[in-house]
Amino acid sequence: MRIKPKIDRKRIIIMAAADLFREKGYNASSVRDIAAMVGLEPSSIYSHIKSKEELLAEICLETANKFMLGINIISKQDISAKKMLKLLVSLHLDIAFENPSFAIVYIDEWRYLPEPILSEFLNLRKDYDKKFKKILTDGKSDGKFSFLNSDIAFNIIIKTLNWSFTNLKKFRREEVEEELNHLIFNGI
Amino acid sequence: MRIKPKIDRKRIIIMAAADLFREKGYNASSVRDIAAMVGLEPSSIYSHIKSKEELLAEICLETANKFMLGINIISKQDISAKKMLKLLVSLHLDIAFENPSFAIVYIDEWRYLPEPILSEFLNLRKDYDKKFKKILTDGKSDGKFSFLNSDIAFNIIIKTLNWSFTNLKKFRREEVEEELNHLIFNGI
DNA sequence: CCTACCGATCGGTAGG
DNA sequence: CCTACCGATCGGTAGG
Numbered sequence: 001m002r003i004k005p006k007i008d009r010k011r012i013i014i015m016a017a018a019d020l021f022r023e024k025g026y027n028a029s030s031v032r033d034i035a036a037m038v039g040l041e042p043s044s045i046y047s048h049i050k051s052k053e054e055l056l057a058e059i060c061l062e063t064a065n066k067f068m069l070g071i072n073i074i075s076k077q078d079i080s081a082k083k084m085l086k087l088l089v090s091l092h093l094d095i096a097f098e099n100p101s102f103a104i105v106y107i108d109e110w111r112y113l114p115e116p117i118l119s120e121f122l123n124l125r126k127d128y129d130k131k132f133k134k135i136l137t138d139g140k141s142d143g144k145f146s147f148l149n150s151d152i153a154f155n156i157i158i159k160t161l162n163w164s165f166t167n168l169k170k171f172r173r174e175e176v177e178e179e180l181n182h183l184i185f186n187g188i
Numbered sequence: 189m190r191i192k193p194k195i196d197r198k199r200i201i202i203m204a205a206a207d208l209f210r211e212k213g214y215n216a217s218s219v220r221d222i223a224a225m226v227g228l229e230p231s232s233i234y235s236h237i238k239s240k241e242e243l244l245a246e247i248c249l250e251t252a253n254k255f256m257l258g259i260n261i262i263s264k265q266d267i268s269a270k271k272m273l274k275l276l277v278s279l280h281l282d283i284a285f286e287n288p289s290f291a292i293v294y295i296d297e298w299r300y301l302p303e304p305i306l307s308e309f310l311n312l313r314k315d316y317d318k319k320f321k322k323i324l325t326d327g328k329s330d331g332k333f334s335f336l337n338s339d340i341a342f343n344i345i346i347k348t349l350n351w352s353f354t355n356l357k358k359f360r361r362e363e364v365e366e367e368l369n370h371l372i373f374n375g376i
Numbered sequence: 377c378c379t380a381c382c383g384a385t386c387g388g389t390a391g392g
Numbered sequence: 393c394c395t396a397c398c399g400a401t402c403g404g405t406a407g408g
Binding site for chain 2: 385386387388389
Binding site for chain 1: 300367370
């Protein structure tokens with residue numbers, strides 16, 4: 001007797017959707033395409049999912065929750081802001097290399113989330129950003145960081161960390177991490 | 189007698205399209221929406237443009253050409269790599285602040301360009317990237333830059349420069365430029 | 377999980 | 393620049 005086989009099928013569909021959304025963008029990806037990728041007729045997809053939007057929601061929220069989980073663990077530790085930032089670099093790379101398609105869709109396609117999921121997603125992001133910024137401002141208070149405006153610096157650094165996940169496969173993870181740490185902490 | 193009034197109308201349509209593409213993404217933006225923005229019936233748009241794709245092409249190629257023009261001027265000067273990189277920071281901010289919608293569409297929506305325009309666009313980008321990378325490697329040869337891998341460093345820095353053009357309006361240009369220069373040259 | 381199908385919306389054209 | 397309209401494609405449902 002198989003237990004909840006639908007769970008596995010659904011996961012396969014979500015992963016196929018992530019690959020497609022990444023490649024063509026959410027709006028240019030059709031349910032028919034996703035169905036073909038997993039060997040189903042278009043309408044059969046709906047035995048496993050409620051809607052195309054649900055697929056995007058699962059991808060974006062799962063990834064957002066990974067970031068939240070990670071930053072919560074990092075924030076709680078009794079270490080310097082500099083070490084925390086180093087762990088954040090590592091966290092972003094963990095998530096990006098673990099599942100590149102999810103990471104790219106999370107970065108590039110979240111805006112197509114329907115309400116009320118969009119609000120839920122944005123709240124997670126706002127929470128993440130706040131915790132990230134606190135690490136930066138703590139580091140500045142301690143005299144370890146010397147950026148000028150914490151909002152601008154935060155925006156630049158978060159963008160840097162989410163750098164072209166697109167080209168990720170071309171490089172080894174350790175190389176990327178070394179380079180990011182070098183640039184963030186010492187500059188070019 | 190009015191001379192070539194269509195040029196102005198077309199420009200207005202392109203700018204409206206850029207605003208819409210930026211806000212909703214290319215695929216989620218309909219010709220009907222663009223027409224409504226400029227006060228025309230949907231079909232009347234086609235008296236001014238050939239297709240929706242043409243609008244995207246104009247936005248992306250015009251912006252790509254601005255970048256090419258800028259880097260060609262910068263590369264020709266007899267100055268250090270560090271000064272060149274500083275001018276590149278300035279170039280990216282010039283283009284971003286001059287027309288944020290064009291800049292964002294250029295960054296986020298270019299992949300929806302149809303062939304053969306996509307290839308033309310990618311060739312411009314490849315040329316730009318090559319010139320940008322040369323400045324970085326020159327700076328390293330001179331011992332002024334200390335990054336590790338020029339491909340990775342280039343990707344990170346270009347991403348940093350194109351940082352959330354999305355939030356640009358929240359900050360003053362000089363502040364952003366100061367912060368970028370600080371982070372790129374000295375680190376956090 | 378499939379066959380059959382639907383209403384909505386899309387980019388674009390014909391003809392004036 | 394408009395009215396009228398078209399074929400294609402979309403997300404999704406009915407019913408088995």
